[in-house]
Amino acid sequence: MTASDQPAEPTLPVGVGPWPGGPDAWPDDPRYDRDLLAHGDARNVVDAYRYWTMDAIVADLDTRRHAFHVAIENWQHDMNIGSIVRSANAFLAAEVHIIGRRRWNRRGAMVTDRYQHVRHHESVADFAAWADAASLPIIAIDNVPGSVPLPQADLPEACVLLFGQEGPGLSPEAVAAASGVVEIAQYGSTRSINASAAGAVVMYEWCRRWA
Numbered sequence: 001m002t003a004s005d006q007p008a009e010p011t012l013p014v015g016v017g018p019w020p021g022g023p024d025a026w027p028d029d030p031r032y033d034r035d036l037l038a039h040g041d042a043r044n045v046v047d048a049y050r051y052w053t054m055d056a057i058v059a060d061l062d063t064r065r066h067a068f069h070v071a072i073e074n075w076q077h078d079m080n081i082g083s084i085v086r087s088a089n090a091f092l093a094a095e096v097h098i099i100g101r102r103r104w105n106r107r108g109a110m111v112t113d114r115y116q117h118v119r120h121h122e123s124v125a126d127f128a129a130w131a132d133a134a135s136l137p138i139i140a141i142d143n144v145p146g147s148v149p150l151p152q153a154d155l156p157e158a159c160v161l162l163f164g165q166e167g168p169g170l171s172p173e174a175v176a177a178a179s180g181v182v183e184i185a186q187y188g189s190t191r192s193i194n195a196s197a198a199g200a201v202v203m204y205e206w207c208r209r210w211a
């Protein structure tokens with residue numbers, strides 16, 4: 001049998017269908033969205049939030065968000081930003097900060113940005129002033145001279161993890177605004193991993209220590 005003779009993989013349904021039993025069986029809870037109850041819920045949400053309105057999900061997340069924030073410089077419309085926002089949602093960051101251009105590439109976020117608080121700062125100076133007012137140390141993440149390997153690095157419970165862009169990495173102003181710079185050890189030939197991969201590694205490590 002050749003590969004082309006193989007039967008096609010059946011496509012698995014995504015999410016859940018209409019609430020079983022019809023409208024008479026719908027739960028009497030304002031967190032449930034009547035349209036989703038009627039038509040099913042194929043959104044990328046964990047099962048506990050199936051059929052919930054977006055506002056109800058955000059309100060519930062807000063009761064248990066972690067103390068770390070995530071920031072990324074956006075001077076070049078970097079595609080990684082969406083993926084970082086998705087990881088910030090998965091690891092339940094307090095907020096995401098976009099520094100530089102207001103418009104950012106949402107593609108990799110897969111709609112997770114709607115469940116995340118995202119704040120814009122015009123410049124590194126504005127961002128640093130905000131972090132200072134919020135008493136949040138800025139921890140820069142990059143593999144530049146002087147950076148501390150992640151296992152030995154201080155990751156305070158309340159902090160902002162600041163990432164750079166593909167190509168240039170963190171700007172000198174961003175590194176100067178940070179109270180520490182943290183690197184992820186690498187072993188191959190490439191100079192770096194992409195910013196969203198670095199984001200997932202460091203957010204996972206923060207959660208391992210604090211969540």
Ligand SMILES: C[S@@+](CC[C@H](N)C(=O)[O-])C[C@H]1O[C@@H](n2cnc3c(N)ncnc32)[C@H](O)[C@@H]1O
Nearest residue numbers: 141142163164165169170183184192193195198
């Ligand atoms: C593609 S890297 C570019 C910069 C890198 N400093 C270089 O020399 O090529 C983009 C961003 O990903 C993150 N990153 C990539 N690899 C990293 C690593 N090994 N350790 C810490 N951060 C890293 C940093 O936030 C960095 O600013």
